[in-house]
Amino acid sequence: MDLRLNDKTAFVSGSTRGIGFAIARALLGEGAAVVINGRSDTGVEDALRRLRTEFPDARVSGLVADFGDPAQVQNLLGALDEVDILVNNVGLFGLARFEDISDDEWRRYFDVNVMSGVRLSRHVLGGMIARNWGRVIFVGSESGVNIPADMLHYGATKAAMLALGNGLAKLTRGTDVTVNTILGGPTYSDGVADTVTQIAQAQAVAPEETKAAIIGANRTTLLQRFIEPVEIAQLALYLASPLSSATNGAAVRADGGVLTAMV
């Protein structure tokens, strides 16, 4: 199937590894031009090297910025040319007791997980509407619908992201621009793999054992395994494609069946 992405340019926030990298890689595989992002020169350069090795003809470049720092975001926006596809992927996550989450940590979560999408969308949406074509995709989470008690800050920001995506879609009325959110489920990204390894080391067990225990403790997953980043990327590809033209303002699941509600 031709996803008709080879004349498009995309920016993917937080894409040196994990789900963002998988999305950047998938878009390059479809012939799109892609701008990746991460917090450090070395992280971005390493990701660019891996992508250029796999796709020698790729039109791929990188912009370094920490979405927790508004000044760095401002610099990134100044360097970001017109894009057809914006993937708001960057996001922090981590277990924390509600009592232990400081105001600064709440602000950091909102800056990285929500304001990144606000700032980037504000920068590109007007141009997409003026050109009458564009795609804004938020990489959200089932945790934004079913808020985890041990990750309230994460769940609250993912709920805000869902609201933002739905609201922004209303600004696209009558155009060929769409704004949609992916509700991802437990995905074995690099960040999650790091966490699993840390837990396994602390418990002196093998990472595979910890990985199986986490999925075993998830009472609703139909998939019964972690999702692979490429499985999220495949849905992102569809939402980025002109083929998804009738899907707008939606929350589309790639959650492995974790959410139990019918709609």
Ligand SMILES: NC(=O)c1ccc[n+]([C@@H]2O[C@H](COP(=O)([O-])OP(=O)(O)OC[C@H]3O[C@@H](n4cnc5c(N)ncnc54)[C@H](OP(=O)(O)O)[C@@H]3O)[C@@H](O)[C@H]2O)c1
């Ligand atoms: N993994 C899951 O189970 C899961 C489930 C549902 C939704 N999601 C969502 O998917 C998205 C990606 O998660 P992931 O699991 O793929 O994460 P990950 O493996 O930890 O990768 C995070 C990426 O974001 C970059 N990054 C982190 N903080 C950044 C910042 N402040 N500014 C700019 N870049 C930053 C990292 O690059 P550098 O380290 O090079 O800076 C890296 O490329 C998040 O929004 C997350 O909420 C994940």
